Amino acid sequence: MSAKPIVLRFDAGTLVLEGAAREANDLPAQFRWDERVLRWRAPAIAYRHVVKEFLRRGVEFEDRARAYDRFDFQPTLNVEPRPYQAEAISAWEKNERCGVVVLPTGAGKSLVAQMAIARAKRSTLVVVPTIDLMNQWYDLLLTSFRAEVGLIGGGFFELGALTVTTYASAFRFMERLGDRFGLVIYDECHHLPSGSFRYAAEFALAPFRLGLTATPERTDGGDQLLEELIGEFVFRRDAREMAGEYLSDYSVARLRVELSPAERAAYERERAIFQRFLQEKGIRLGGLQGWQLFIAASARSTEGRRALMAYRESRRIALGTEAKLRVLGELLRRHRRERVLVFTAENEMVYRISEQFLIPAITHETNVKERRAWLEAFNKGDVLALATSKVLNEGVNIPEASVAVVLSGSGSTREHVQRLGRILRKVEGKEAVLYEVITAGTTEEQISRRRGESAPFQDSRGRAADHDLLNTASGNADR
Secondary structure, eight states, X not given: OOSSOEEEEEETTEEEEESOOTTOOOSOTTOEEETTTTEEEEEGGGXXXXXXXXXXXXXXXXXXXXXXXXXXXXXXXXXXXXXXXXXXXHHHHHTTTEEEEEOOTTSOHHHHHHHHHHHHXXXXXXXXXXXXXXXXXXXXHHHHBSSOEEEEETTEEOOOSEEEEEHHHHHHHHHHHTTSOSEEEEETGGGTTSGGGGHHHHTOOOSEEEEEESOOOOTTSGGGGHHHHTOOEEEEOOHHHHBTTTBOEEEEEEEEEOOOHHHHHHHHHHHHHHHXXXXXXXXXXXXXXXXXXXXXXXXXXXXXXXXXXXXXXXXXXXXXXXXHHHHHHHHHHHTTTSEEEEEOSOHHHHHHHHHHHTOOEEOTTSOHHHHHHHHXXXXXXXXXXXXXXXXTSSSOOOTTEEEEEESOOOSOHHHHHHHHHTTOSOOTTOEEEEEEEEETTSHHHHHHHHHHTSGGGSOTTSXXXXXXXXXXXXXXXXX
């Protein structure tokens, strides 16, 4: 190496070394020679490891990479953490202030984040998936710390000692801002491995990182990247462990309904067309690759396009059978004095429910002001039921919700744990219930069985009750 101290700088989401010869062979393994600028370069995320390695070897260097500041963040209220929150932050600190904490919705992940901010004492960025959640975090930080709070996203670009942004904005601006934060908190961090979002971690040099989620698992296996992007899983509790003391007690009831004779005939006809095409093409479903092969094959012929239509029609029949709406009517009557959330897989069904039962609908098409108005009305009790597809799966605060009716959904365990989480916030005297309405004799049974094997998607006593509602007019069944 050169006799002069080498200089470490931040450059567009990377680290570069000045003063290190090309022949240097004792640099940290993360560095690669960049012929464009004749410098050694490493990903910004390697900053922590690079500095530790230089210090371990006694290498003389000048750190001009970091531009973040130290702060003594004073909380406005001294909230006593629950034992599990104290355990979580302790585990995070022992892991050199890096790692992922998994706690169910309603368990107070945000307080863990506030404790991390106070203990790290560095400029902090909080990254969230939606504008609504960004605004919630902004309000929370303003009322929690005596500090300047900034916003990046939703038309704002303001840096503060504490700053809140979305994953999309973090990806967009991290090349410029990746040196400005000593701590980055990734809320709902299961989003981080998605496509370009991962650059929100790779382009940041923050030596301290905290990931928060209730549902880290991803169907594409991307959750394995969280350890690389944030740190190890340092603490984990699920809803069943915390029900009663810290979350509401809850039960899960699976209600099975039957197709009408006409629906059954149409379902079997369409399903046969779909299955025959798969057999002819030698395609086996059961994963993302099999589905991609089917989509590719369906585009090559008239038979393929008909098979795709048959798949969609059979799914529409199973998910939208009239028997489900009869059951929903009975459940709404049964819980007419409670706050009820109705979840479906398709927006079409949301609007159908809204029209038939006069329930407000919230989908991705609902504008921000209307959505906020309905959620406020729901929390106040002016509206007792909401119908939605996926937009309320996360990032909303509706503590009074106590009943969830899942009329249809995907096979994703994460989606259903998120839906369960919407009704688990602790309220005195509350016992939550989640109903899963399944059409018997269809692929929906297989999907339900797969996600139902997950421990959180059982009730707080570790079981889920099954009931049959065989096309009864009212859908009566004991809970």
